[in-house]
Amino acid sequence: MSIVKVGIIGIGNMGSSHVQLLDRGQIEGAKLTAICSRNEGRIQWVKNNTQGDVQVYQDKETFFNESGIDAVIIATPHYSHPELAKEAFRKGIHVLIEKPAGVYTKNVLEMNDAAQASGRVFGIMYNQRANPLYQKLRDLIHSGELGELKRTNWIVTDIYRSQSYYDSSKWRATWKGEGGGVILNQALHHLDIWQWATGLMPKRVNAVSSFGKYHDIEVEDEVTAYVEYENKATGVFITSTGEAPGTNRFEVVGDLGKIVVENEELTFYRLKQSEREFNRLYKDGFGKPEYQKIDIPVKSENANHANIIQNWIDSIMTGSPLLAPGGEGVKALEISNAIYLSSWLNQTVELPVDPDYYYEKLQEKISTSTFEKKHVTNNTLDVKGTH
């Protein structure tokens, strides 16, 4: 294959951004040859804003069967990701899905099976994995420089959204249309990095979510989650779309010190002696282990979607490894599902949550919903600078 023929399905905020990236030749080895959308306005937008020869489909069957694409980027609303991906895999098409992988793990696990059976390259748009800050954090932890982990803490409130964002489309921030709020959408990247960088998946989650606290929506816009890990480490994850200016501070504490990622900087507070050892050997009461404060310079280039698309295209062309394999999309979703379940039940839940049980509970939310969106503007928003 000399060039990968890429199709994009779903021309909303993210899909439109990907159309432009590909059409402007910013992805080496790839060419946008087809799009699929049911929205006349978005189809017209594609026609007006692309230079290349892009075929337009309104029907997904025809898109998958007749467009001749090698690979597809799925940027439709969340619920449809697994079904569309499975359809693509059946046709032998490589897939890159927007996050989240889906809304509940039940069909995401089926999608993962289908991907494996197909042998196609399956990626997910966890573009924050391309962020050098989180890559360096992961390196330090995985290489053992921080020692055994004791505690994690991430405050993610720099993802402000105003009511107008939620009003931009009908499906947004509803149980039926989106299946969740901040913890399924804006903060899902962070849930992924939380487990990817530390190498720890929570075993237990106790979470409180506030539904429609700062916005006229039925899903949550503020979450506090407490977790426990297998090795007895603890963690807290806090997120909100109702605070300004927000905080983005990720602290990871280990036996050999502490790393803080904040304001695009990584600081390593490194102990000269392991805390556990100091605790055993020190005899004078109030002393503390000595440490060095080390500022670790990290290339601050923005991790953008193009990195992930390029990495996926390269993998299709050369078999190089994916930074964000699609099959790992389920991990952040498992944490997210557990946070919802804990919030709904008002109790601690164990991970992984039973996929069937979660699916049932979500259906209850949908079927008992009485929420009606008052002002839908149907805008497509410019996602530049967002995740």
Added chain:
Amino acid sequence: MSIVKVGIIGIGNMGSSHVQLLDRGQIEGAKLTAICSRNEGRIQWVKNNTQGDVQVYQDKETFFNESGIDAVIIATPHYSHPELAKEAFRKGIHVLIEKPAGVYTKNVLEMNDAAQASGRVFGIMYNQRANPLYQKLRDLIHSGELGELKRTNWIVTDIYRSQSYYDSSKWRATWKGEGGGVILNQALHHLDIWQWATGLMPKRVNAVSSFGKYHDIEVEDEVTAYVEYENKATGVFITSTGEAPGTNRFEVVGDLGKIVVENEELTFYRLKQSEREFNRLYKDGFGKPEYQKIDIPVKSENANHANIIQNWIDSIMTGSPLLAPGGEGVKALEISNAIYLSSWLNQTVELPVDPDYYYEKLQEKISTSTFEKKHVTNNTLDVKGTH
């Protein structure tokens, strides 16, 4: 009264420090005239380390009845504070108690009644209230500059203690002797500032405590507490004596921005427009309210115990207001008691906790304890630089 004759009861870590302050004339208008201790070694230490004419008592009855003191600093182990304070008030003696006010609210509330009935000046050693950083934080919040509060977050892990600290005396870190661990002792100052600076007492607490996680002790050395306030704001308080180097970062978010106190600095992120108003009026999806980052210089002098003792003496002499009225000691203790109860019951508890119920639960902890301290060194530790 030209000079206040002060007695000190309890010559452990803190009491010894207060003996030196007073004996060296560092408190204006006060004179150390008597001490009370049952420990021969500590009595000898007082004799060797004081210049003034300090009477020594081994028996508290005689100390209160015959020493002729006007005022007493109570620096005995926590459990005894309320009883000793009540005894002092009965004799018409002014009282400054070390924190915590007591171990459970039942007898602390009785102490508060006794204080009020006596008309004496009753202070508590919440010396962090004298810290200019927290005073400035409180001013900004109480003057309305931060707007209605939305969220608080305090990570207090810079109070490291090694095993040797816990081994320094038999009563430390036992249910029977101390009645609690980090949340009753080291982090109690922070619990007080948490409510004092924000003006908000939690209504509900959901906490997880780890007992003897990093040390050979039976009480907790790590706590994560989630709280909800009357106005629907939420908060998280995290503390541990098992991390190095620790964090001390207090974030308070309001409708008009955010204040962060960390590294002895106060930073105010001030919005030009209230977030609630921006949310209503803004129409373009991804925008955020504009803000200014304001570094507020604060005199960084260390808030020390002398400030509180001087303030108490001044109040005795002139009737000037107390920075830390003894009656307010119950507030941090109510939060602390609620954190224990929530941790023991593994459920959310409402504040204030029923004093009788908490007392019962604590007695259960004491009576079912099987913990034995292995290595007691009986050291008196130098508290310089601690809280």
